[in-house]
Amino acid sequence: MADRDAPLDRDPNCLFCRIVAGEIPSTQVLADEHVVVIRDIGPRAPTHVLVLPRRHIPSIREVGAGDVELLGRIVAAANEVARQEGILLFERDRQIK
Numbered sequence: 001m002a003d004r005d006a007p008l009d010r011d012p013n014c015l016f017c018r019i020v021a022g023e024i025p026s027t028q029v030l031a032d033e034h035v036v037v038i039r040d041i042g043p044r045a046p047t048h049v050l051v052l053p054r055r056h057i058p059s060i061r062e063v064g065a066g067d068v069e070l071l072g073r074i075v076a077a078a079n080e081v082a083r084q085e086g087i088l089l090f091e092r093d094r095q096i097k
């Protein structure tokens with residue numbers, strides 16, 4: 001059985017898989033064995049990044065119980081980039097960082 005987070009699980013026709021593979025240039029702000037975080041080429045905010053799983057996921061409808069760990073890694077990567085970028089995090093009305 002294949003490791004669901006294996007970087008080889010990709011679709012050659014998927015834009016995001018091609019970015020993750022380096023076939024399409026991007027500005028990476030974080031990368032590890034599970035995710036790549038890149039700057040959006042048409043930012044809609046001062047900091048606008050995309051957290052891309054290395055494993056191709058064709059649709060949110062394809063996400064299942066086997067993806068729980070990967071989803072946690074995606075959120076953790078987003079938090080790490082927020083810290084790197086000095087973005088303030090809020091919880092309700094309280095600034096937490």
Ligand SMILES: [Zn+2]
Pocket residue numbers: 010011014015016017018055056057
């Ligand atoms: Zn893909």
